[in-house]
Amino acid sequence: MARWEPDARGRLAQAALELYLERGFDQATVAEIAERAGLTERTFFRHYGDKREVLFGGQEALHELISKIIAEQPDSAAPMAAMGAALTAFAELLAQRRDFARQRQIVIDANASLQERELIKLTSLAATAASALRERGVTEPAASLAAEAGLAALRIAFARWIQAEDRELTEFVTEALQVLETVTAGR
Amino acid sequence: MARWEPDARGRLAQAALELYLERGFDQATVAEIAERAGLTERTFFRHYGDKREVLFGGQEALHELISKIIAEQPDSAAPMAAMGAALTAFAELLAQRRDFARQRQIVIDANASLQERELIKLTSLAATAASALRERGVTEPAASLAAEAGLAALRIAFARWIQAEDRELTEFVTEALQVLETVTAGR
Numbered sequence: 339m340a341r342w343e344p345d346a347r348g349r350l351a352q353a354a355l356e357l358y359l360e361r362g363f364d365q366a367t368v369a370e371i372a373e374r375a376g377l378t379e380r381t382f383f384r385h386y387g388d389k390r391e392v393l394f395g396g397q398e399a400l401h402e403l404i405s406k407i408i409a410e411q412p413d414s415a416a417p418m419a420a421m422g423a424a425l426t427a428f429a430e431l432l433a434q435r436r437d438f439a440r441q442r443q444i445v446i447d448a449n450a451s452l453q454e455r456e457l458i459k460l461t462s463l464a465a466t467a468a469s470a471l472r473e474r475g476v477t478e479p480a481a482s483l484a485a486e487a488g489l490a491a492l493r494i495a496f497a498r499w500i501q502a503e504d505r506e507l508t509e510f511v512t513e514a515l516q517v518l519e520t521v522t523a524g525r
Numbered sequence: 526m527a528r529w530e531p532d533a534r535g536r537l538a539q540a541a542l543e544l545y546l547e548r549g550f551d552q553a554t555v556a557e558i559a560e561r562a563g564l565t566e567r568t569f570f571r572h573y574g575d576k577r578e579v580l581f582g583g584q585e586a587l588h589e590l591i592s593k594i595i596a597e598q599p600d601s602a603a604p605m606a607a608m609g610a611a612l613t614a615f616a617e618l619l620a621q622r623r624d625f626a627r628q629r630q631i632v633i634d635a636n637a638s639l640q641e642r643e644l645i646k647l648t649s650l651a652a653t654a655a656s657a658l659r660e661r662g663v664t665e666p667a668a669s670l671a672a673e674a675g676l677a678a679l680r681i682a683f684a685r686w687i688q689a690e691d692r693e694l695t696e697f698v699t700e701a702l703q704v705l706e707t708v709t710a711g712r
């Protein structure tokens with residue numbers, strides 16, 4: 339019978355991230371991750387399908403969050419207002435785990451195949467957002483443009499936030515959406 | 526000594542695309558491509574590094590085009606105006622090879638790893654555009670936002686164009702940039 343391990347999932351994630359940072363994602367092994375967390379490989383695989391899932395787990399929850407927030411906005415909300423609400427909720431979630439988010443990004447920036455995975459993840463989230471906007475009656479290409487430009491704004495805001503100590507991620511997101519408005523208006 | 530083969534490169538590309546459409550990208554072999562083009566495998570490898578390069582070749586030229594067009598715009602041009610000029614030049618290039626572009630897209634849409642490659646290609650073009658904008662003195666996050674939103678607009682315009690017989694790609698690009706402006710303004 340499996341022993342109950344207090345916060346095994348969190349300890350494994352922290353141990354994994356430390357090893358990815360120290361040795362590189364490709365070099366770190368599940369055995370080492372489990373050892374550092376004081377747990378077994380078997381426990382690792384009860385929580386994560388593989389090494390990559392430590393970095394990319396929980397995506398269904400993100401898709402659901404984005405769909406739900408967009409659907410919940412009042413009928414009067416413009417597409418970008420609905421998108422902005424979803425991005426803010428996403429940003430608040432990321433901000434709760436700032437250290438993890440920052441370390442995770444350093445690991446990803448150091449590995450081309452993880453960068454590709456991250457790109458695919460963001461594109462897939464944009465597709466979910468576009469679909470939720472269409473369900474509100476937003477037509478194409480507005481739905482896809484709002485979704486893709488919005489996710490680009492979040493990504494750019496995120497990159498600025500993890501390098502800055504002094505401001506909240508939500509502030510960077512609001513700023514990015516404002517700059518997006520200004521820059522797309524000046525043609 | 527290599528025999529001179531009239532338009533070997535074009536014939537190989539056409540044969541490859543036909544086979545990718547008929548049998549799927551993964552199933553088609555270089556031997557079959559060469560045979561269909563009436564050429565040798567050796568000739569194939571004089572023109573393309575591998576099967577994938579038939580679909581993704583010529584990227585340096587695209588990066589150069591985007592950088593050059595953005596750099597050439599008058600000092601008075603707003604970031605999105607410079608970006609729009611680059612997108613229009615890119616669109617004109619694609620439009621010259623409409624059949625190839627359409628068939629290529631069908632092949633890519635049918636294959637997850639080619640979709641990833643395409644995504645990486647577009648992200649890399651956005652990075653080049655952002656860099657060219659920064660060289661014009663555009664600050665961040667405006668440069669990255671203009672570049673990423675602009676490339677998203679091109680991608681969305683392209684997807685609409687290959688399904689529509691009646692309008693030019695450049696019209697779809699102009700429309701997408703207009704919708705982007707409208708949608709980002711309504712927050």
